[in-house]
Amino acid sequence: MGAGAWGTALANAAARAGRDVVLWGRDGVAMAEMARLRENRADLPGIALDPAVTPTGDLAAVAACDALLLVVPAQACREALERLAPLARPGLPVISCAKGIERGSRAFMSEVIAEVMPKASPAVLSGPSFASDVAAGLPTAVTLAARDAALAVAVTRALGSPTLRLYHSTDVRGVEIGGAAKNVLAIAAGIVAGRRLGASAAAALVARGFAELMRFGRAYGAKAETITGLSGLGDLILTTSGPQSRNFAFGRALGAGEAAGDKLAEGAFTAGVLVEMAAAKGVDVPVSAAVDAVLGGRISIDDAIEALMARPQRAEA
Numbered sequence: 001m002g003a004g005a006w007g008t009a010l011a012n013a014a015a016r017a018g019r020d021v022v023l024w025g026r027d028g029v030a031m032a033e034m035a036r037l038r039e040n041r042a043d044l045p046g047i048a049l050d051p052a053v054t055p056t057g058d059l060a061a062v063a064a065c066d067a068l069l070l071v072v073p074a075q076a077c078r079e080a081l082e083r084l085a086p087l088a089r090p091g092l093p094v095i096s097c098a099k100g101i102e103r104g105s106r107a108f109m110s111e112v113i114a115e116v117m118p119k120a121s122p123a124v125l126s127g128p129s130f131a132s133d134v135a136a137g138l139p140t141a142v143t144l145a146a147r148d149a150a151l152a153v154a155v156t157r158a159l160g161s162p163t164l165r166l167y168h169s170t171d172v173r174g175v176e177i178g179g180a181a182k183n184v185l186a187i188a189a190g191i192v193a194g195r196r197l198g199a200s201a202a203a204a205l206v207a208r209g210f211a212e213l214m215r216f217g218r219a220y221g222a223k224a225e226t227i228t229g230l231s232g233l234g235d236l237i238l239t240t241s242g243p244q245s246r247n248f249a250f251g252r253a254l255g256a257g258e259a260a261g262d263k264l265a266e267g268a269f270t271a272g273v274l275v276e277m278a279a280a281k282g283v284d285v286p287v288s289a290a291v292d293a294v295l296g297g298r299i300s301i302d303d304a305i306e307a308l309m310a311r312p313q314r315a316e317a
């Protein structure tokens with residue numbers, strides 16, 4: 001469910017793993033066009049759809065599947081699931097591939113799934129993986145987590161291929177936290193690049209960003225090995241590395257004083273709720289808080305940088 005860049009890339013990846021794939025998008029006309037062209041021209045131009053992928057706007061075709069990959073933006077997951085819920089069978093594995101936390105409810109995606117489809121079996125797929133890389137069949141490794149260990153292994157087997165390697169885990173919360181938080185930190189890394197603060201500042205940002213990701217993860221029950229794994233450190237490295245990341249590109253435009261464009265930057269939606277959740281547990285997340293304050297117009301970029309540098313000296317932790 002979700003026929004954007006990542007949904008289309010995962011459809012191709014699943015087909016490459018030998019699955020028959022239904023790719024559902026909410027715009028029936030666009031899906032008919034995708035079926036005719038055998039390409040997602042808007043979000044993944046130049047990549048042919050695998051013959052085993054069937055684009056559709058018909059939700060009933062989704063409900064008939066053995067497993068569902070939920071690949072709409074985090075803030076849209078609840079609405080998408082509410083449309084599907086009346087048609088879905090009990091026990092349907094629902095694998096969240098979105099990277100974010102729901103605003104207002106402060107719910108992680110597995111919690112949204114459990115609320116809207118209490119009889120489904122939730123799982124989460126996350127890790128360093130640009131849609132264009134996965135769609136092109138470049139070697140990629142991600143984590144698949146489900147509280148039900150057997151489900152995590154089964155999905156790993158169903159989606160794994162010579163170019164997509166999945167590691168299984170039962171640390172659902174840890175995998176969700178890494179995917180959501182790294183987007184906020186990627187915006188910060190982009191701002192550093194856009195402001196031309198230099199390679200040393202960029203490295204310091206990633207290291208201190210990782211420290212706050214660790215603290216936040218610990219407070220919300222993540223395992224340390226998950227935060228240091230593919231879905232945490234791995235994805236943080238990828239998305240803070242350059243403008244192929246939309247979150248980084250969004251931050252870079254902000255830092256350079258340019259218009260940010262209209263591509264999805266999940267970190268802009270997650271920053272505020274992440275900072276609220278950190279405050280609720282007394283966790284210090286200065287980089288994310290600075291991003292949130294800049295996005296909210298409460299501080300200028302230059303003042304935010306100055307404030308980060310002027311924080312009281314402390315032991316490194």
Ligand SMILES: NC(=O)C1=CN([C@@H]2O[C@H](COP(=O)(O)OP(=O)(O)OC[C@H]3O[C@@H](n4cnc5c(N)ncnc54)[C@H](OP(=O)(O)O)[C@@H]3O)[C@@H](O)[C@H]2O)C=CC1
Binds near residue numbers: 073130131
């Ligand atoms: N792109 C990437 O490299 C990766 C992305 N992700 C994550 O995957 C998620 C989706 O990202 P991505 O595919 O790249 O984003 P895109 O912007 O490319 O696509 C989002 C898709 O979701 C659809 N959509 C939006 N709102 C709804 C809704 N309420 N109901 C149904 N469909 C909806 C959009 O439809 P419409 O066109 O009609 O608006 C669009 O097809 C994000 O959380 C992202 O962080 C994770 C890993 C890699």
Ligand SMILES: O=C(CO)COP(=O)(O)O
Binds near residue numbers: 129131183235244248
């Ligand atoms: O999550 C991603 C790669 O793992 C994609 O990052 P962006 O959404 O910043 O492009």
